[in-house]
Amino acid sequence: MDKLCYMTDEQLVEMYGDGCNEAFDALLFRHKDALYNYISFHSDNVQDTADDIFQETFVKVIVSLREGRYTDKGHFQAWLQRIAYNVIMDRHRQSAQMPVVSAELSENLLTASTSPTEVCHETHLVNEQTLLDVKRLMNHLPAEQLRVVYLRFFEERSFKEISAVTGANVSTCLARMRYALINMRRMASEHGMMLSLI
DSSP states (O other), rough: OTTGGGGGGHHHHHHTTOOOOOHHHHHHHHHHHHHHHHHHTTTTTTTHHHHHHHHHHHHHHHHHHHTTTTTTOOOOHHHHHHHHHHHHHHHHHHHHHHOOOOHHHHHHTTOOOOOGGGGGGGHHHHHHHHHHHHHHHHHHHHHHHHHHIIIISOOOOHHHHHHHHHHOOOHHHHHHHHHHHHHHHHHHHHHTTTOOOO
């Protein structure tokens, strides 16, 4: 096990593909803390939920590795996060819930700015309703657009980082963001939603 610690992820993946279970143990040991923290953050730090997602993620990882579907040479951590993200999003869709939209996200999406300390209670309620409307609109975006919006505004990732996580090139990620904003504005218009914070 000691010598495995010095091998690259790709070498360990290859060894595991050749039947060396210790190689997978080394991969798990190397990445489990970072992956669990990633999952926990996106599970509102609910331990039972994070544990379930973590286990489901590694089941998918094992199946993918055994079937030879790992092709992200040099990006094993990003590949793990992509699988975990897909598991998380599947759960969100199943429960028809999305993460709480932050004020910063709404400000960026809707080109408006406000400070909670500067608004009265009535204005605060209006803004809360706006955030709920934004959540509903996000839930109706195509999966690839939703993912880019989520990574950009919830995780504050650069488009280069989003490209590494999603496997799409930067230009494609930028296009998906642009279409997501267009789609959200169109849906808002169709439903008579006033998407601006006051």
